[in-house]
Amino acid sequence: MGRERYDVIVIGAGVIGSALAMALAERRKRPLVVDIDLSGRLSSSEKNAGGVRATWWQPVNIALCRASIRYYETVASEVTFRQKGYLWLYDAEAWPKALDHLEVQRSLDHPIETLSAGEVHARVPEIDRLEGIAGATFSPRDGLINPNLLKNHYRERSRTLGAEYLDGVYIYAIQAEPGSQVKLECWRAEGPLSDSSLMRMMTQDGPGEAETGHLMDLRADAVVIAGGAWSSRVLELLGLRDFSEPIRRQISVVDNRDTNLAAYGMIVDTSGLYFHNEGPHILAGYSPPEEPPGYHFKYDGERFFQDEIWPRMYARMTCCERLRHVTGWAGLYSVTPDRSAIVGRAAPRVYEAHSFSGRGVMQSYGAAQALAGLIADGRYPDSLDAGALSRERFASGRMVREELHI
Template structure:
């Protein structure tokens, strides 16, 4: 069995593991210290990871200070690497029903306090900002967040990894964590299957990875690798409860839930000047090259590791027609003729209050976690990685991110509820 020894070991190299590894290596460099840092993942490409399945939306307009601070801090950073990560700060245009309009009005004071430019407009003003909207029924108001927009998830993840590698971080691919050893309240060793004998056929490879991620398949015998570690960080996304179980922490809060998106074509609707648009039906959509990307989070979706796309296409009784096309066409008649191109399913890691966890794992001396930021993992990633490295190396958070402490496991379940969540 191959044997490694690291000071810091991340399990999961999606957007949060990659950001965390970059932040930790950078902070150590700034402190003039060095350490051995590694990230292990079953599939670094991340074909089935949440990071490559998301909508690319970025905003800081939340109800809770922790989420606002971490997202705002991230956006300030994305503005400095705009070109590299294709950050298009074209705003969030949100058509609210009565309930969500009241929520956004209640949160407005906090937006002002944090210097977030948010405009609130009456429903009569909608055609002035969104001329293609020709049905105002059910709209109580329009909010426009200007410090918000779209980012390319792939480029951002690669940016984090590049910066981490520059500082010596090692990324191990094809490692499926199957066992974790704990001694005297400390994780001492992580054992992973190394899937080096994986087929080079793309379809077979994809199916095998999916089988591991969906069914926790472990019966195929592979080589084993041992990773001894000083500190373990769980950044396994929707799979983090499975990792938690391996070190003896029974996670009853984080649950995986399928979320689906589609790509459609409709040349009649020009969204070039807008970031993300959200309808009162909770359908969200934005321009994506020549096409339009649209999503809808079905709140009746059961929890579970389901990665199968089942919204269907243009068939009359499909879920795509019911949840996405009819609401879009009802609001904007130019959506009458659309071409369905494709769709996919990815996982949210959900918590009862739809806020994530960032902090030390209770009952263990050397284990941290960062994840379950539901539909916010991409936008919060830079701030979350920074806060995590502050906590690990300084034992607390910098002033701008001081409310990150609220994201610890110690908070009562459901305390940081986020209403304006898709």
């Protein structure tokens, strides 16, 4: 560790914290990013589906994703950004809502076309069971990215510009100090944390007696809370209200020798199932609506595949009859009442960027550039105003509601 006082300390080195480090360093703010586990074993950034789209309903969500997409296009080969589009199938109930939002999506310069069920089949012949498809949209500029390569890109570029990263650090107290500084009281692990120690700390209440570490203080002019689904714990240290809850989401990787979806990007079914080609396999996710909140990481394995994934895939594509479960995992969404992220100033010298639900990878660049502007210049960049995502919206009732595939 180089210093004990920094311009900005970012708590959390997931895709959001790493993107922030890059955006701050680009503005000549030298950030320190701290994380209990830089490798991200439990972080959502290591558990997601890699989908990138700007077809949201709210202008601020569209704008942040669109800014990200434009950036990913410039580093496409490095982060394997494949613009093969999002094909989204709607049932009769959802289709009018989708149509209602086309205008705002197009007005923000994000191309999107509509398709009939027959046109869906013509475009993706594997989709041969068309029952219940009232209409579909295809957005060609959207696609898939490798989230790990993206996070590494942010980290490498930020390091080049002077950012530092500190591993094995857990924040257990934050105080504003006289002289415009913020003091972070930290616990630092003596050595690598085992999987079981990390799981215990992150599903219960931080480091316990079983973990060996020492205490230390860090100081900065400003702090950013980018702790993903654990941001609520950090906010509590400041006596700030949290509005989000962690919710488990599961993904299965399946094998189907009869199908090759490599030509397509993300496909979202009327049933809520989403899937895309993943190397020799298919990656498929589904979010059961009844999932209870909590720090739950257990993947239900074969049972999840048999109950949730296979029936939906086979109901849409005959070629998926012989689908076989390979592996899978569970990670956390952090979800607010209106299902949009919280970005902005949380308290004097304290900023926040968390609760991105299923949108953190695709919003990481845009959200980080916006917030870094606010921190460095005192206002959002003209082209990227994230003011609608501030925590004040919950008190004022100016919600930023997203409904489909939050």
